[in-house]
Amino acid sequence: MDSLTQIALGSAVSVAVMGRHTAVWKAALWGAVAGTLPDLDAFVDHGDAMLNMTRHRAESHALFFLTLAAPPLAWAAARLDRRAAPSMNRTPSGDSDPRSGGTWGRWTLALWLALITHPLLDAMTVYGTQLLQPFTDHPYGVGSVFIIDPAYTVPLIVGVIAALRQKNARGLRWNAAGLVLSTLYLVWGVVAQQHVERIARDSLRQNGIASQGLLVTPAPFNTVLWRLVAVTPTQYFEGHYSLLDARPTLRWTTHERGAALIAAHGSEPAVARMAAFTHGFYSLSETDGRLFVTDLRMGQEPAYTFRFNLGSAAARANGGHPPTLEGLRPDLGTALPWLWQRLLGHDTPPPWRVTQGDRAG
Structure with missing residues (x-):
């Protein structure tokens, strides 16, 4: 805290x-x-x-x-x-x-x-x-x-x-x-979390999503609006549920975890450390030859607090690039109004969200 x-x-x-x-x-x-x-x-x-x-x-x-x-x-x-x-x-x-x-x-x-x-x-x-x-x-x-x-x-x-x-x-x-x-x-908070988890698991079953893990955690500053993340070997799904929603319907957005990168680099010390610390709620991506590992637990698509630049393959092999933090944060001017509206039960997508796919259930 x-x-x-x-x-x-x-x-x-x-x-x-x-x-x-x-x-x-x-x-x-x-x-x-x-x-x-x-x-x-x-x-x-x-x-x-x-x-x-x-x-x-x-x-x-x-x-x-x-x-x-x-x-x-x-x-x-x-x-x-x-x-x-x-x-x-x-x-x-x-x-x-x-x-x-x-x-x-x-x-x-x-x-x-x-x-x-x-x-x-x-x-x-x-x-x-x-x-x-x-x-x-x-x-x-x-x-x-x-x-x-x-x-x-x-x-x-x-x-x-x-x-x-x-x-x-x-x-x-x-x-x-x-x-x-x-x-x-x-x-x-624990009672509300268990209630939302049951709703999320029902929704995952309805959508045919066989998740390896499900994260249920409050959105910022409250225990009314909850953020949900479900992970599979290849993808992760993000959704939100408010206790004030008119009906227990979840809208999941689909995102790639970087399965090929995890297979290739999952045993590297920095990646393995993040996998263990996040209990598997992480993703890998590559930009301009640099490998990035992201903690999916803290933040919201696509802005995550703990996103680390692991450097290029050559730099990692030579031990010359310690991980650097390059986290992203949403603009509060748009994030806070959305947070309030979504908390009140309005099914409004986050204005900063990058959507690769949607599933509702």
Whole structure:
């Protein structure tokens, strides 16, 4: 997810665990730090653009390593907390004075949860998060929420702000409510995804498409409009379905995957890496003697975020052309209005789409 969401989630989780055992702003600040730390791997250069993509959300997002990082981070938080307020005072009601500081154990639980909820939330997106490093580099991705979704983020922000402003039990209840609402939204996303997947599989059967894999993931910023990609050995099919569509009809557009190129170059390290990372949702193409590999999961025909230029055959053979990112993005001036209209159930084709064939069912 985006950085703002991870900061809000880390803060909300930390505030919920620490409660009145420390000042709300301290819990929120340390939670924001823990929620940000895993994404610092984005500043690590692994040598080429494709490695930077596939090694993001790796060790820094592993549950094992984050569990090891929680106790020393909590020790620092608890130590600074005690230095700021060395005595354990009580309020007239008998509660711990929020200025008295939390214990190392409570800080450990708070920051451990703030750390591990980061990759667990990332795994709900389609990108791919290597949760179980160093035991496996399998990239997990449920794909039931878009990387930026205000419906998930806003309740967290509102809850944290309320807790910071009110600094009492009512503020903590607002924070807890934000966590509950955002979690329920994730559950909703999974339920909606399963519903759309059933409709998509029925449509594929009606059209006689024997797909090897089916991707069902939300369109940007919502969980009402869903993008669908089905792959066969030679082609891929793209479609959209809105929960507001009047009837469960899908219109599939047909595109070539580059089967001959996959047969010829599929064993090359860069291509094999992309095939594994995308779980087979990729295509190969060739332009002016240069080979391109495209991640079909993120973007929309013909504009994809992760499209890599692997260079010419000679350059690849000599190891002289590391993959370079040459992604394409649609014009937002036309993309956003279409997104809104299609979300509302209007069967309008994307204005930037290049269609090689259509199937409806």
